[in-house]
Amino acid sequence: MIRDFLKTLVSNRKSLAGICILGFFVMAAVLAPLLAPYAPKEDKTVRIVPIGEAAKTEERIAEEYPSDSEDLLTYRSTTVVEYQKRITYMPLKAKPSPQHPLGTNQAGHDILSQLLYGARVSLSVGLATGLFITLISLTLALLSGYLGGVVDDVISFVTNVMLVIPGLPLMIVIAAYVTMRGVMPIVLILGLTGWPYPTRVLRSQVLTLKNRDFVRVSKALGERTPFVVFREILPNMISIVMAEFFSASMSAILGEATLEFIGLGNVAVVSWGTILYWAQTNGALLSGAWWWFLPPGLCIALVGTSFVLINFAIDEISNPRLRKR
Amino acid sequence: MLLFTLFVALSLNFFLPRLMPGDPARALLAKMDAIQPEQLESIRAAFGLDTKDPLALQYWHYLANTFSGNLGVSFSRFPMPVAQVMRIAVPWTLGLMGLCTIISFILGTLIGVFAAWRRETKLASFSVGFFSFVRSFPYFWLGLVFVYFFSFRLRVFPIGGAYSVDATRGSGSWWLSVLRHGALPALTICVTSMGAWMLTMRNNMINVLAEDYITVALAKGLPLRRIKSLYAAKNAILPSVTGFAMSLGFVVGGGLVTEMVFSYPGVGYMLFQAVNAKDYPLMQAIFLFIATAVLIANFLADIAIMFLDPRVRDGAK
Numbered sequence: 001m002i003r004d005f006l007k008t009l010v011s012n013r014k015s016l017a018g019i020c021i022l023g024f025f026v027m028a029a030v031l032a033p034l035l036a037p038y039a040p041k042e043d044k045t046v047r048i049v050p051i052g053e054a055a056k057t058e059e060r061i062a063e064e065y066p067s068d069s070e071d072l073l074t075y076r077s078t079t080v081v082e083y084q085k086r087i088t089y090m091p092l093k094a095k096p097s098p099q100h101p102l103g104t105n106q107a108g109h110d111i112l113s114q115l116l117y118g119a120r121v122s123l124s125v126g127l128a129t130g131l132f133i134t135l136i137s138l139t140l141a142l143l144s145g146y147l148g149g150v151v152d153d154v155i156s157f158v159t160n161v162m163l164v165i166p167g168l169p170l171m172i173v174i175a176a177y178v179t180m181r182g183v184m185p186i187v188l189i190l191g192l193t194g195w196p197y198p199t200r201v202l203r204s205q206v207l208t209l210k211n212r213d214f215v216r217v218s219k220a221l222g223e224r225t226p227f228v229v230f231r232e233i234l235p236n237m238i239s240i241v242m243a244e245f246f247s248a249s250m251s252a253i254l255g256e257a258t259l260e261f262i263g264l265g266n267v268a269v270v271s272w273g274t275i276l277y278w279a280q281t282n283g284a285l286l287s288g289a290w291w292w293f294l295p296p297g298l299c300i301a302l303v304g305t306s307f308v309l310i311n312f313a314i315d316e317i318s319n320p321r322l323r324k325r
Numbered sequence: 326m327l328l329f330t331l332f333v334a335l336s337l338n339f340f341l342p343r344l345m346p347g348d349p350a351r352a353l354l355a356k357m358d359a360i361q362p363e364q365l366e367s368i369r370a371a372f373g374l375d376t377k378d379p380l381a382l383q384y385w386h387y388l389a390n391t392f393s394g395n396l397g398v399s400f401s402r403f404p405m406p407v408a409q410v411m412r413i414a415v416p417w418t419l420g421l422m423g424l425c426t427i428i429s430f431i432l433g434t435l436i437g438v439f440a441a442w443r444r445e446t447k448l449a450s451f452s453v454g455f456f457s458f459v460r461s462f463p464y465f466w467l468g469l470v471f472v473y474f475f476s477f478r479l480r481v482f483p484i485g486g487a488y489s490v491d492a493t494r495g496s497g498s499w500w501l502s503v504l505r506h507g508a509l510p511a512l513t514i515c516v517t518s519m520g521a522w523m524l525t526m527r528n529n530m531i532n533v534l535a536e537d538y539i540t541v542a543l544a545k546g547l548p549l550r551r552i553k554s555l556y557a558a559k560n561a562i563l564p565s566v567t568g569f570a571m572s573l574g575f576v577v578g579g580g581l582v583t584e585m586v587f588s589y590p591g592v593g594y595m596l597f598q599a600v601n602a603k604d605y606p607l608m609q610a611i612f613l614f615i616a617t618a619v620l621i622a623n624f625l626a627d628i629a630i631m632f633l634d635p636r637v638r639d640g641a642k
Contacts, residue, residue: 161330164623168578169596169615170337173608176600177342250461257463258582262597276466280586285473286484293473297466304461312457315528 005238008317009310018309025303029119036113037101040270043108044089093284096291103291105275106282114270115295121271123303125183125190125256130249132191137198137248138241144199145206146229156203162196171255175264182266190255198244205240209233243314250307257300272296327624334616338609339387343380391613397606407610410595415614417487418591421507422580425514426573426622433519434565437526438558441534444527453527460520464579468513468586475509482509485588510587518576525568529561563634569626573619581615 009015028035090108094100102111144155171193178185209215210233218232259265260273263281267274279285279293390396396407436456440449459467476484482505483489489502533539534557542552581593588594592611599607631638 160326161333164330164574164620165334165337166574166577166615166619168574168581169612172581172596172600173338173612174341176603176605176608254461254463258465261463261465262582262585262600264600276463276469280469285469285477288473288477290473293466293469297463297470300466301458301462305458308457308461319532 005242009313012313012316014316015310015313018306018313021302021306021309025119025123025299025306028116029123032113032116032120036110036116037099038090038110038113040114040117041107041109042090042113044087047086047088049086093282093287093289093292102295103289105278105284105289105292111275111292111295114275115272115299118271118275118296119299121183121269122253122256122273122300125187125271126249126253126303129187129190129194129252129256130245132187133194133198133248133252134241134245136191136195137202137244140195140199141202141206142229142233145203146210146225146233155199159196159199159203163200167193168255168258171259172262172264175259181264183269186256186259186265189259190252194248194251194255198248201244202237202240205237206233209236239314239318243311246307246311246314250304253300253303257296272300327620330620331617334613334620335388335391336384338613339384342605396610396613399604399607407606410607411592411610411614414590414592414595417589418580418584418593419618421510421584421589421591422514422577425511425518425580426576428511429515429519429576430522432515433522434526434562436519437523438530438553438561440523440527441530441561442553442557444531453524456520456523459516460524462517464513464517465582465586467517468510468583471509471513472586482506487590506587506589510583510589513583513586514576514580517579518572521572521575522565525565525572526561529564530557533557533561559633563630566626566630566633569623573622577615577619 009019090100090104090110092104092108093106094104094108096103100110100112102115104110105114140155140159144152144159171189174189174193175185178189215228215232218228223232256265256271257273257276260267260271261276261280263277265271265273265277267277273296275296276293279289279296284292394408396411399405399407399410436452440452443449472484475482483502485506487503487506488494488499489506492499492502539552539556542556547556581596583589584591584593585597592614596608596611598604599611
């Protein structure tokens with residue numbers, strides 16, 4: 001079932017493009033330590049070098065004798081050698097250059113490296129929250145759609161109420177109360193405010209499936225509820241569940257970036273949202289540092305677009321009317 | 326339903342700070358050194374600290390206070406009452422957000438109709454691609470980009486604020502400055518929110534165009550314009566209006582963050598300041614205001630549906 005679904009996804013041009021973009025960012029995030037020229041918060045390079053006379057003598061001896069010779073070791077143990085820490089600071093707010101392809105920020109951190117490492121946080125928060133929301137809403141939808149009755153009344157009522165309470169302000173208010181700053185609170189906040197819409201969509205799908213003949217037959221044959229739900233109904237919901245997962249992940253990535261931009265995330269963590277936060281608080285705009293605030297937003301937009309493209313394809317697959325004539 | 330949702334929003338306001346782990350109120354108090362006794366009082370009142378009253382009674386007082394318009398005293402703008410602080414910010418937000426919502430709804434819907442009606446054309450498929458790309462931009466980021474290009478580079482529009490401080494309030498040049506300051510935030514909100522209306526409308530319209538009655542209308546040789554607007558678009562817009570509720574939440578949220586980027590002195594920017602200053606009474610009032618505004622807009626959308634959809638109208642009779 002899932003394999004068929006994936007096969008159709010890859011054969012559709014739009015979703016293939018979406019999968020490629022998403023794949024690109026996932027690879028970049030996974031390979032960040034290999035691809036990034038610097039550590040995300042590296043602001044200087046430190047080398048310890050001998051200086052003055054000592055440096056010259058050591059050089060000469062090293063040339064004359066093999067490196068592990070007795071003489072060199074005796075020399076080193078008997079001579080006081082002066083060493084110096086040579087610290088090279090990275091340039092601050094530097095324009096893109098060969099050393100820093102996307103320039104640096106106010107602390108001299110390399111923006112490209114920050115983007116690559118930031119992709120790890122932003123993508124994992126987005127996808128984890130997407131999964132979290134999908135699980136909550138699928139559970140609620142199956143409970144309310146399949147069981148019906150009072151359970152359905154209560155769940156639908158709460159869903160409808162939460163649906164009209166604007167999400168972002170609620171998120172901001174909750175985040176302002178939470179004294180702990182970090183990634184986990186953000187996932188929880190986004191998850192707890194993001195479930196109503198997908199719940200409603202999934203519930204109506206459960207309702208239509210519940211009254212289809214094959215489900216009725218299965219029930220009439222005396223199949224137990226778990227079998228009917230998980231073997232008859234759920235497999236037919238895969239495409240819509242996937243669609244909800246991708247839209248939830250997309251709004252989660254946007255929501256995370258927004259909360260972090262406002263300063264409600266952990267500003268010490270490097271993610272796309274916090275890069276924008278630091279750019280804004282350090283006046284990147286007014287010093288013309290485009291290399292600092294343009295790339296993170298573009299990354300967010302591209303990942304978002306990849307989710308939208310995949311969802312377009314899912315829509316087209318499940319609704320033939322939307323297909324090209 | 327409307328009143329109940331309002332009630333839920335009110336209750337969220339009351340219970341959230343009391344349910345939070347780590348007790349934000351005490352954490353806030355611990356951080357404040359030089360604190361005026363009156364300020365302390367306002368925080369205590371907002372959180373119900375040190376009161377011996379049972380929770381139910383506190384809740385009752387809170388509801389009674391809110392309905393009589395007593396929202397407490399702002400902590401960051403002490404000793405201004407929250408209601409007074411809100412009165413300054415609300416008109417800006419209502420003006421900006423109200424206008425933008427109407428403009429983007431109309432434009433988005435029109436483009437959606439076009440994209441469905443002429444869907445074979447390059448322009449139509451381009452607009453679908455363009456808007457789904459734009460829709461995944463973070464609102465605030467697009468705002469930053471606009472500020473960078475139009476205000477910093479080209480110097481066409483001011484960088485922030487809502488009006489020029491030099492002009493006298495109410496004069497012609499003042500109104501002009503209001504327009505100039507509002508242009509970029511408005512553009513940001515319209516561009517990002519138009520996509521949602523446009524894509525919904527396009528999908529509805531495509532579904533409607535596949536209905537039998539459209540085929541019949543075509544076969545009868547009715548004028549195409551008539552079919553497009555009266556037969557297809559009029560029916561396709563219904564789900565758009567019904568879906569107004571959910572989309573409006575997104576638009577308002579985006580508008581808030583846009584205000585923050587442009588330092589536009591509306592409710593969103595005030596929320597930003599309140600969050601940074603940990604001004605909980607003000608934050609609660611802003612949340613309540615936004616929730617109420619969205620609920621009222623929804624109520625209006627429901628009434629619009631009554632006029633547009635004969636099925637609902639007749640069912641209601």
